[in-house]
Amino acid sequence: MSTHERPRTPTRVAVDAxxxxxxxxxxxxxxxxxxWDAASARVVAELPGTTAIATAGHGIAASHGYPDGEQIPLALMLDSIDRIxxxxxxxxxTADLDGGYGDVGETVRRAIGVGASGANIEDRMRPFAESVTLMHHAVAAGADEGVAFALxxxxxxxxxxxxxxxxDALSEAVRRGRAYIEAGATCVFVPGVLTxxxxxxxxxGIGDRLVSVIGLPGALTAAEYxxxxxxxxxxxxxxxxVALTALKRLGASLYGDGVIPGDTEQLNNF
Incomplete structure (x- = not known):
């Protein structure tokens, strides 16, 4: 199957949501x-424990030579999500849509059009009321498309x-998190290394099974969370x-007297 086959129908996206x-x-x-691309998506999708695919906005941007933070054109980001x-x-x-690219409703609609049934949207610590409105518009855009968009x-x-x-930062995270859930969000993502x-x-403060975290060096294990x-x-x-670190180490080895490890798998065959 090439990455240009089997686009998701609106009904399928709604079921996925x-x-x-x-x-x-x-x-x-x-x-x-x-x-961050079709090859990494294929590898992760084939793992027995995978139940959903999440894109990494930073990773997609980096793979195209852009810094993080909506520097990559939206059309290119959406094309990458489509391929994934x-x-x-x-x-x-579930896609990483950064801060919504200026028109969060239109961005969500376009993301649904390329197969996303949920997304991360960042508040970037905009004023409180503005941030709540942003999240509400993201959810409403999904509803307009007939999708219970998992924000x-x-x-x-x-x-x-x-x-x-x-x-104080924790209190503000709780205050915003509660408001985002009331605005229709499925979950609240609070990045940072948490004790x-x-x-x-x-x-x-936000609710059981309503908080999302990131697994960084120094964080708790998934089971602990x-x-x-x-x-x-x-x-x-x-x-x-991690993948790029492995590539860097391999490259350094090959410039010495190294050889390709014999247990290397052929994982990029489309």
Missing amino acids: QALGDLYSAPAILRVVNV SRAAEHLPI NARTDALIADSSVPRA ADETRTLVS EALGVARISYGPMPQN
Whole structure:
């Protein structure tokens, strides 16, 4: 199958959205290994434990030579999501749509059109009312398309300003998280390395199975977060970083007296 076959129908995206919502609310934490192109999507999709595919906005941008933060043109980002969707055609797709690209409703509609049944949208610590409206518009755009769009509403409360006392940042994350859930979000993504106590504060304040976290070096394990009531764990740009680190080390070895390891798999055959 090439990546230009089997586009998802609107009905299929709607079914995927319901499945994605069910994965968020299930007792088991939703584990997603973020991908950045069709090849990485195919590899992850074929793993037995994969139940959904999550794109990495940073990773997609980097793969095209752009820095993170909506520097990559939206059309190119959506084309990448489309290719990922087709490469992993049997799984629901949740996309990283950064801060919404200026018109979050139109961006969500276009993302649905290329197969996404959910997405991360960043508040970037915009004013509170503006941020709530942003999340509401994302959910409403999905509803207009007949999709119960699984919005993983991201608040940058813990990472935007290191001078803010941690307790205050946690309180703001809870305040925003509650408001985003009321606006229709499926889950609230709070990036940052979280301790067990901080995770308890977020889950207690926002709700059981309503908090999403990122697995960074120094973070808790997925099982530990699951036991604390977290709904989802993703890994952002880290899978791509790990892959590129392996490439760098291989290259250094091959410039010496190394050879391609004998257990190397042929994983990029389309």
